[in-house]
């Protein structure tokens with residue numbers, strides 16, 4: 001196990017800083033999207049919302065009357081696993097279709113969101129790490145977010161991303177030449193660990209053989225980190241995005257052709273961690289945390305409902321109390337409450353009541369980096385090959 005200097009733990013607030021809609025805004029932005037409302041995918045999801053939550057998007061006046069995305073996902077998962085289905089017409093396969101429709105809508109809503117991706121704090125963060133005396137391999141990113149903003153930000157730096165999962169399409173060069181990835185080497189100083197504890201929009205999971213495939217996300221060819229970058233892009237080449245797959249309902253496992261699903265685990269359903277790839281990922285994140293000198297929490301309010309995460313952090317703190325825990329949170333209403341929650345776990349805390357962007361642009365992170373290792377010189381870096 002490599003010694004870690006810093007582990008970052010990102011909550012919803014970190015993605016919000018990049019214009020990604022917050023929980024209570026996602027659904028209303030889906031319902032306002034004209035293209036979605038008119039598509040078959042959108043209609044399928046909206047009729048579910050009307051029927052199950054007594055919501056009519058046409059007469060909706062207050063976005064607070066909408067359920068959270070997590071609630072819907074958890075409800076669908078519960079009703080799929082439970083022996084008693086929600087209602088006779090919501091069979092397992094119908095619910096799976098509705099869930100896929102919801103995810104397709106979510107992706108479309110994010111892609112068309114105006115502010116999304118214009119400024120990326122993750123990119124700025126990576127930039128500052130690269131310029132510091134730290135290697136990417138000395139940092140780990142643990143995130144509660146299932147969006148792919150962080151991975152997308154990595155593309156311009158070309159670190160070797162390690163998502164902590166043994167994907168079935170690692171170096172499967174016999175398949176679609178644009179659908180395979182290079183498995184990162186353990187001793188690569190450019191290896192960047194990203195552990196997505198609640199799954200990802202880019203993880204395709206097969207419940208039958210329990211395998212996970214990494215699928216291209218987004219609409220840009222350039223958004224795909226790591227693979228195929230020296231292969232010339234064919235003329236008129238259009239990558240088949242997750243949205244395309246979901247629209248065509250062709251989300252199947254490449255091994256056994258069984259229906260697959262997007263691996264997103266709502267925090268309320270922590271028991272779903274019996275999925276081997278995900279429980280393994282939690283173990284890797286745990287090792288990173290207990291190896292770290294510093295923990296930096298960004299936009300994570302440590303909600304009491306997420307008892308799984310609380311216990312996870314507490315357990316790690318019994319093994320290793322970090323030198324310092326840094327909390328970055330723009331929490332205007334209840335700073336003390338937030339701080340008390342962290343104090344129940346950690347001893348040495350420094351709290352910055354600021355947003356992720358300001359934390360990076362106002363020199364706070366830069367100063368912290370310098371204070372963490374004042375006299376260290378970055379050893380000469382091996383050339384990393386790559387493209």
Ligand SMILES: [Zn+2]
Nearest residue numbers: 206209253256
């Ligand atoms: Zn399978």
